[in-house]
Amino acid sequence: xxxxxxxxxxxxxxxxxxxxxxxxxxxxxxxxxxxxxxxxxxxxxxxxxxxxxxxxx
Amino acid sequence: xxxxxxxxxxxxxxxxxxxxxxxxxxxxxxxxxxxxxxxxxxxxxxxxxxxxxxxxxxxxxxxxxxxxxxxxxxxxxxxxxxxxxxxxxxxxxxxxxxxxxxxxxxxxxxxxxxxxxxxxxxxxxxxxxxxxxxxxxxxxxxxxxxxxxxxxxxxxxxxxxxxxxxxxxxxxxxxxxxxxxxxxxxxxxxxxxxxxxxxxxxxxxxxxxxxxxxxxxxxxxxxxxxxxxxxxxxxxxxxxxxxxxxxxxxxxxxxxxxxxxxxxxxxxxxxxxxxxxxxxxxxxxxxxxxxxxxxxxxxxxxxxxxxxxxxxxxxxxxxxxxxxxxxxxxxxxxxxxxxxxxxxxxxxxxxxxxxxxxxxxxxxxxxxxxxxxxxxxxxxxxxxxxxxxxxxxxx
Amino acid sequence: xxxxxxxxxxxxxxxxxxxxxxxxxxxxxxxxxxxxxxxxxxxxxxxxxxxxxxxxxxxxxxxxxxxxxxxxxxxxxxxxxxxxxxxxxxxxxxxxxxxxxxxxxxxxxxxxxxxxxxxxxxxxxxxxxxxxxxxxxxxxxxxxxxxxxxxxxxxxxxxxxxxxxxxxxxxxxxxxxxxxxxxxxxxxxxxxxxxxxxxxxxxxxxxxxxxxxxxxxxxxxxxxxxxxxxxxxxxxxxxxxxxxxxxxxxxxxxxxxxxxxxxxxxxxxxxxxxxxxxxxxxxxxxxxxxxxxxxxxxxxxxxxxxxxxxxxxxxxxxxxxxxxxxxxxxxxxxxxxxxxxxxxxxxxxxxxxxxxxxxxxxxxxxxxxxxxxxxxxxxxxxxxxxxxxxxxxxxxxxxxxxxxxxxxxxxxxxxxxxxxxxxxxxxxxxxxxxxxxxxxxxxxxxxxxxxxxxxxxxxxxxxxxxxxxxxxxxxxxxxxxxxxxxxxxxxxxxxxxxxxxxxxxxxxxxxxxxxxxxxxxxxxxxxxxxxxx
Numbered sequence: 001x002x003x004x005x006x007x008x009x010x011x012x013x014x015x016x017x018x019x020x021x022x023x024x025x026x027x028x029x030x031x032x033x034x035x036x037x038x039x040x041x042x043x044x045x046x047x048x049x050x051x052x053x054x055x056x057x
Numbered sequence: 058x059x060x061x062x063x064x065x066x067x068x069x070x071x072x073x074x075x076x077x078x079x080x081x082x083x084x085x086x087x088x089x090x091x092x093x094x095x096x097x098x099x100x101x102x103x104x105x106x107x108x109x110x111x112x113x114x115x116x117x118x119x120x121x122x123x124x125x126x127x128x129x130x131x132x133x134x135x136x137x138x139x140x141x142x143x144x145x146x147x148x149x150x151x152x153x154x155x156x157x158x159x160x161x162x163x164x165x166x167x168x169x170x171x172x173x174x175x176x177x178x179x180x181x182x183x184x185x186x187x188x189x190x191x192x193x194x195x196x197x198x199x200x201x202x203x204x205x206x207x208x209x210x211x212x213x214x215x216x217x218x219x220x221x222x223x224x225x226x227x228x229x230x231x232x233x234x235x236x237x238x239x240x241x242x243x244x245x246x247x248x249x250x251x252x253x254x255x256x257x258x259x260x261x262x263x264x265x266x267x268x269x270x271x272x273x274x275x276x277x278x279x280x281x282x283x284x285x286x287x288x289x290x291x292x293x294x295x296x297x298x299x300x301x302x303x304x305x306x307x308x309x310x311x312x313x314x315x316x317x318x319x320x321x322x323x324x325x326x327x328x329x330x331x332x333x334x335x336x337x338x339x340x341x342x343x344x345x346x347x348x349x350x351x352x353x354x355x356x357x358x359x360x361x362x363x364x365x366x367x368x369x370x371x372x373x374x375x376x377x378x379x380x381x382x383x384x385x386x387x388x389x390x391x392x393x394x395x396x397x398x399x400x401x402x403x404x405x406x407x408x409x410x411x412x413x414x415x416x417x418x419x420x421x422x423x424x425x426x427x428x429x430x431x432x433x434x435x436x437x438x439x440x441x442x443x444x445x446x447x448x449x450x451x452x
Numbered sequence: 453x454x455x456x457x458x459x460x461x462x463x464x465x466x467x468x469x470x471x472x473x474x475x476x477x478x479x480x481x482x483x484x485x486x487x488x489x490x491x492x493x494x495x496x497x498x499x500x501x502x503x504x505x506x507x508x509x510x511x512x513x514x515x516x517x518x519x520x521x522x523x524x525x526x527x528x529x530x531x532x533x534x535x536x537x538x539x540x541x542x543x544x545x546x547x548x549x550x551x552x553x554x555x556x557x558x559x560x561x562x563x564x565x566x567x568x569x570x571x572x573x574x575x576x577x578x579x580x581x582x583x584x585x586x587x588x589x590x591x592x593x594x595x596x597x598x599x600x601x602x603x604x605x606x607x608x609x610x611x612x613x614x615x616x617x618x619x620x621x622x623x624x625x626x627x628x629x630x631x632x633x634x635x636x637x638x639x640x641x642x643x644x645x646x647x648x649x650x651x652x653x654x655x656x657x658x659x660x661x662x663x664x665x666x667x668x669x670x671x672x673x674x675x676x677x678x679x680x681x682x683x684x685x686x687x688x689x690x691x692x693x694x695x696x697x698x699x700x701x702x703x704x705x706x707x708x709x710x711x712x713x714x715x716x717x718x719x720x721x722x723x724x725x726x727x728x729x730x731x732x733x734x735x736x737x738x739x740x741x742x743x744x745x746x747x748x749x750x751x752x753x754x755x756x757x758x759x760x761x762x763x764x765x766x767x768x769x770x771x772x773x774x775x776x777x778x779x780x781x782x783x784x785x786x787x788x789x790x791x792x793x794x795x796x797x798x799x800x801x802x803x804x805x806x807x808x809x810x811x812x813x814x815x816x817x818x819x820x821x822x823x824x825x826x827x828x829x830x831x832x833x834x835x836x837x838x839x840x841x842x843x844x845x846x847x848x849x850x851x852x853x854x855x856x857x858x859x860x861x862x863x864x865x866x867x868x869x870x871x872x873x874x875x876x877x878x879x880x881x882x883x884x885x886x887x888x889x890x891x892x893x894x895x896x897x898x899x900x901x902x903x904x905x906x907x908x909x910x911x912x913x914x915x916x917x918x919x920x921x922x923x924x925x926x927x928x929x930x931x932x933x934x935x936x937x938x939x940x941x942x943x944x945x946x947x948x949x950x951x952x953x954x955x956x957x958x959x960x961x962x963x964x965x966x967x968x969x970x971x972x973x974x975x976x977x978x979x980x981x982x983x984x985x
Contacts, residue, residue, distance in 0.1 A: 019661045020628075022507075022511060022514075023507060024509055026495060026507050026511075027490045027494055027495050027503075027507075028493055028494055028495075029491070029493065029495050031545060032491055032492070032545055032546045032549070034490060035542045035543065035545075035546075036489065036490075036491045036546070037491075038984075039542060039588065040539060040542060040543075040802040041533070043542075044539065046533070047536040047539065050536075052665050052666060052667075054642060054664055054665050055664065055666075056403070056404065056407040056646060056664060056691065056694070056695075057694045057695045057696065063592065084455075099838075109550075125922060126923065126924040126925065127920060127922075127924075128921075128923050129500075130651065130914055130915070130920050131488050131917055131920050131921055132917070135921075157707050157708055157889075159683050159917070160682055160683050160887055160916075160917040160918035160921060161917045161921055163918075163919075164917070164918065164920075164921020164922055165920075165921065167889075167922070168925070171890065171925055172925070183881045184708065184889075185708075186706050186708035186709075186711075186714060186888075187709050188704070189679050189702065189704040190702060190704055192724070194717065194720045194721060194724055195704070197717070197720070198706075198717040198720075199711060202713070202715070205713055235966075236848065242691050245625070307757070322795070344947065345652070361683065361687075362684060362688070363679055363686055363689060363702035363704055364702055365693065368690055385843065391649075393649075393651070393953045394651050394917070395686050396652045396653065396683040396684040396687055396917065397683055399649045399651075399653070400648065400660070400684070400687030400688065400690060400691070400692070401647060401687065403646050403647045403648050403691075404690055404691065404694075407645060407646075419647060421649060442544045
């Protein structure tokens, strides 16, 4: 019973931490800020430096 | 060269859609049947008792009212035709056989029944859905569309004889006109032709906008005249070009190119003779109507065709003309806002330049030739490059 | 008790709710954004319940994306590295956020149910295509895929049991242009650098640019192109067939398709296309397989027709972009191939029925005008319907493209089935009403009347020749019939020609000058979102 409660508690705690973590990310719009200000500029730099086989075939 | 006897007369005939020959034919009781596009077989519109009138809007300098209806972001040819209709320039027409050749053409033709600009109580409009491939399925559809939207309305609404015999007769007469035009056009293959591209353009245009029966005697006489006409001592142009593109119904455009120094030796555009003046052959076991449909689908080189066979045919045909007419290069034209020719121009330029190694100059133009300074500069530069190439032995 | 707690929290946090802010003159939807970017400082507070609905949906979509990467990690990474358009998919969350701004209650629930179906399907498709893209190393299904034009409805292809039809332009162009307004101008520039004039339809210019930039995934053994929806689309296929370099078959359905004479031709065309695929892929068409998927499509269309009945009333929570985008994707891309969409439809119709019984009015009953949206929409401003509701209270009840093929397909007789499929396919995206004859475009008034609209918004794509050609006649008709009529000028996929704000100005001018109305949210009348995705 104790073990079940312990496991239940751990699951609940993990769920709570996961909820707090993801909800914080969600409400602060964290992932979008990361994508807009960090990831996309890096990717765009890469795309701009690509040598593409640009032609009419 | 000595002036052609009828050239000024022909030029005058091109100043109005309803020229004196059209007026005479209508007064004689003939029905004038309008059309805009090669997809509508000219020969069908020349069955006994009627005549074809390919719509032009000569001297159209402003399209204010048409632009109100269709905005100023659509094909200027289509807008000019609508403008001319609103001005009352096509009141002689008994009907318009339209084709959904492109969205703008379709919309323009729709205005002929939406706002009723043609003041003629008989007048009506039909529009075919033209095929986009050259296969059997599309040929069958083409036949069905022409039967439904052209032949049956001619028979049922205008009382025209559309029998097999009548069609065979129309083909014979059509072929006669084609032979004359083709023979005149063939002189352009000579090293020093006794005819200019401009003159031929005028001749070809009158054959499309005048009643065939009335214009044919003049054309025959002109042919005889050209046979004995002495060309200039030395070929007066610096280069020879094939003109490819969409609606070019203003001979002044050809004149512009020729004044820049290149003779237009072949006319592969809408309103041109290549295609347009090939004779129709009726195969064994074939009806005249089937022969007409097959012929027009085969020769049609519209930029709207989608299948590889027809796309290749379009470019190969231009290449053939370059070889046959000994041209130094190609001028590839598209009308402003024309999506089909805008795209094909890009592809064709690539194919001619990189695959066929034919110099190609692509241009975009308005319908009415207004400010031609930029075009003149482009043509001069292109012709100069052809000349340099020729001096350098084709390198 | 629980409700009381929630109500008390809602009361305490209401000042963060942009709708409350706008009502009380303390801000609005735009207040929480960094200028120009489209990046919000924090997500929209919609009250506890609706924020949790939105959060749960976000989480679910996040899981779908994680699944996509997990199912083909190497291919996905390679895809991100190879294709510029793949990078734009990272903007999906921001895209969803802006689509559903101001949504609450039933309309929010439905919007997310619909959107998740799209995200789920799309992420699977991306993983599938990238994992089998020859450019990235290929995969076991590469040769079983059939690249086909995005505007050709793929339902008829389900009769090939072992083949996977893939709308070729969907990933690099058709969908991603909705997500990121800056991606297609890159491809448009590529096409124009080869001499393509700037006055052609920007969608087709972008497709051409993708071909020239060698940015299409390489899949399949033969392809199907089409003449749909319009001229430029037909013309662009010339470049694609050369670049892709496979045997191709243009499925040219009747353009003037509202006449009986058109259908036998289109039927034969589909038969020819089937024969072409049978030959190229050495497979046999299985009608029973088609019937299975046709039944799914029929169910979707049956539910759609029921939805339309509710849309005619003020008590319909399936609104604006939630309706448009879903119908567009579910019809054009899914087309009966994915039972998950049927599941979603069943759930959604249940909510709609319930909302109707409760006489629930979406957007807290703030709708002032009911509008029918006509003509191809600007894809770089997918949240335009959301904006127009939030700003002016104009509810777009139905969009032209939602009226695509809704005839039922026979599921017993192959001959009848193919005839039904021809009619169904002729009425495809951007085509059913925009081209093919005056009657098609003129149908708007009947639709608008049937859906009890007082307003028609006419998408004025500055390069759409089919719609431009009827400009004045449409305006004259609107005046005669008494509809409020607004031309929304746009350039379909090129936000540089007509910006989002330029589009908003078309509405702003009409609403303030002609109708003399005040905006619901003054912060979104005029703002700069030029740097937003």
